[in-house]
Amino acid sequence: MAKTIEEINRKIKEGKAVVFTAEEIIDVARKKGVKKAAQEVDVVTTGTFGIMCSSAAYFNIGHTTPKMKLGGGRTYLNDVPAYTGVAAVDLILGANALPDDDPRNRIHPGEFNYGGGHVIEELVAGKDIRMEATAYGTDCYPRRKLESWINIRDINQATLFNIRNAYQNYNVAVNLSDKTIYTYMGVLKPKLGNANYSSAGQLSPLFNDPYYKTIGIGTRIFLGGGIGYVAWQGTQHNPHVERTEKGIPKGGSGTLATIGDMKQMSPRWLVGTSVLGYGCSLTVGIGVPIPILSEEILEYTTVTDADIPAPVVDYSDAYPQAKPDVLGHVSYAELKSGKIKLKGKDVPTASLSSYPRAVEIAGILKDWIKSGRFSLTEPVELLPGVNSDITVRNFKERPIEY
Amino acid sequence: MVVTKKVVLRFPKRLVERPIIYRLVKDYDLEFNILKASITPEQEGLLVLELKGDQKEYDKGINFLVKGGVKIESLSQDVTRNEERCTSCGACITICPAGAFELEPETRLVIFNNEKCIACGLCIPACPPRAMEVHF
Ligand code: SF4
Numbered sequence: 001m002a003k004t005i006e007e008i009n010r011k012i013k014e015g016k017a018v019v020f021t022a023e024e025i026i027d028v029a030r031k032k033g034v035k036k037a038a039q040e041v042d043v044v045t046t047g048t049f050g051i052m053c054s055s056a057a058y059f060n061i062g063h064t065t066p067k068m069k070l071g072g073g074r075t076y077l078n079d080v081p082a083y084t085g086v087a088a089v090d091l092i093l094g095a096n097a098l099p100d101d102d103p104r105n106r107i108h109p110g111e112f113n114y115g116g117g118h119v120i121e122e123l124v125a126g127k128d129i130r131m132e133a134t135a136y137g138t139d140c141y142p143r144r145k146l147e148s149w150i151n152i153r154d155i156n157q158a159t160l161f162n163i164r165n166a167y168q169n170y171n172v173a174v175n176l177s178d179k180t181i182y183t184y185m186g187v188l189k190p191k192l193g194n195a196n197y198s199s200a201g202q203l204s205p206l207f208n209d210p211y212y213k214t215i216g217i218g219t220r221i222f223l224g225g226g227i228g229y230v231a232w233q234g235t236q237h238n239p240h241v242e243r244t245e246k247g248i249p250k251g252g253s254g255t256l257a258t259i260g261d262m263k264q265m266s267p268r269w270l271v272g273t274s275v276l277g278y279g280c281s282l283t284v285g286i287g288v289p290i291p292i293l294s295e296e297i298l299e300y301t302t303v304t305d306a307d308i309p310a311p312v313v314d315y316s317d318a319y320p321q322a323k324p325d326v327l328g329h330v331s332y333a334e335l336k337s338g339k340i341k342l343k344g345k346d347v348p349t350a351s352l353s354s355y356p357r358a359v360e361i362a363g364i365l366k367d368w369i370k371s372g373r374f375s376l377t378e379p380v381e382l383l384p385g386v387n388s389d390i391t392v393r394n395f396k397e398r399p400i401e402y
Numbered sequence: 403m404v405v406t407k408k409v410v411l412r413f414p415k416r417l418v419e420r421p422i423i424y425r426l427v428k429d430y431d432l433e434f435n436i437l438k439a440s441i442t443p444e445q446e447g448l449l450v451l452e453l454k455g456d457q458k459e460y461d462k463g464i465n466f467l468v469k470g471g472v473k474i475e476s477l478s479q480d481v482t483r484n485e486e487r488c489t490s491c492g493a494c495i496t497i498c499p500a501g502a503f504e505l506e507p508e509t510r511l512v513i514f515n516n517e518k519c520i521a522c523g524l525c526i527p528a529c530p531p532r533a534m535e536v537h538f
């Protein structure tokens with residue numbers, strides 16, 4: 001018997017919805033069987049908490065007296081440059097932005113102690129941020145200089161808008177060369193000294209809805225500790241990756257663009273992050289509810305770490321040189337055991353995304369739904385799936401001749 | 403293997419005037435950074451150094467100091483974790499040469515065993531939310 005989102009929402013309102021996390025549902029389905037579980041369970045909650053570089057925030061700071069047009073000028077928040085190419089008092093701040101005087105990788109590996117992600121964290125923590133702006137001045141916006149403290153409670157909008165989050169599957173990074181390398185997948189020791197991965201595996205949102213049958217534009221989600229929405233497909237969203245029998249893509253594939261009000265968010269779930277030798281970023285907490293509309297959808301949510309293969313990629317050569325070479329696939333169950341076997345060698349593994357925090361997010365979302373605080377939305381349109389004609393290409397370089 | 407370690411050196415009075423650090427550089431090819439230096443009223447010297455060099459040479463250099471009568475303490479007690487900032491991501495586990503981080507299998511929380519820490523400092527810049535801290 002198929003359910004509708006409307007029916008599920010009615011149960012949520014009455015406080016009667018049956019909700020499990022994507023970890024709990026595995027046992028529930030094992031005990032009850034998929035058929036019975038699909039009848040009884042209304043929602044399965046997922047979670048992930050990892051470094052998500054394509055995160056950003058935009059603000060409207062309100063007009064100053066006299067008025068000033070930040071657009072076309074320069075604005076810094078705690079010395080981190082914000083993008084001003086949007087009107088008078090709107091600003092966009094990217095998680096990767098760095099202060100102009102950050103030494104970057106001049107002394108390699110650079111430490112990247114403070115950047116856009118850290119400003120976002122401090123803003124949501126309610127801390128005052130030092131704003132310095134210069135502009136060229138116009139007849140309608142005469143002011144040219146502004147130095148002021150700003151605080152999230154005083155500005156008009158503070159919106160988190162992440163253009164690529166929650167990657168469905170990701171590479172396992174290793175280093176085949178004979179020197180240590182510093183990557184966005186962490187410090188990789190020479191000659192297969194370690195292997196780093198970054199996914200919550202069986203708890204991760206898109207592994208629980210691998211064909212995007214419930215998630216789409218307008219799906220209400222947990223974002224950074226507050227309520228957010230799926231805004232669009234994330235950049236590089238690619239449904240056409242080779243899949244296992246159960247539909248799990250064997251490499252990076254689906255992604256989400258997410259949006260939400262930062263005023264509801266908390267620094268526990270948006271953490272400014274420094275990646276040695278790489279740059280600054282933001283660690284983001286996301287939880288997506290999966291409505292159990294049918295047996296098929298319930299079955300997807302019972303995915304376990306053992307069912308999910310991840311590609312092992314050499315970050316000393318294959319990755320930087322954009323070669324398609326994969327050293328093999330390992331499952332998240334193997335990765336979580338603490339070591340994997342590669343080329344006859346035991347390689348210790350480490351995660352960059354936090355599984356305990358992912359569990360916590362799925363639990364919070366479950367509580368929100370059970371208590372009636374959070375209802376589900378019907379997506380306006382589902383994410384592009386395997387039948388879409390979306391393609392993801394590498395850059396097509398056409399040298400400019402003079 | 404190149405190591406970077408922070409050590410506290412205590413010199414008896416008779417050694418204060420001797421060019422000991424110079425020998426570390428010249429004979430064992432160690433780089434040093436003075437983090438703190440003082441001479442007590444009893445004329446005992448205290449030096450907190452960051453030493454960097456090849457592990458074997460480092461060990462020889464330390465041996466030379468000990469033989470010469472210098473008391474050495476590592477700074478391990480002083481690497482701490484800010485539990486509020488630690489997200490239990492796990493990035494530090496394979497970085498730490500002393501195995502001071504351990505994954506609790508049930509919860510997948512990352513436990514920090516301070517006693518195992520040798521204060522090499524590797525985890526400090528490698529921890530993405532910068533939860534590991536050194537105190538002097
Ligand atoms: S790398 Fe830092 S945040 Fe991650 S588990 Fe280790 S101490 Fe905690």
Ligand code: SF4
Nearest residue numbers: 498519520522523525
């Ligand atoms: S300083 Fe960090 S990496 Fe070094 S031994 Fe201590 S815990 Fe391990």
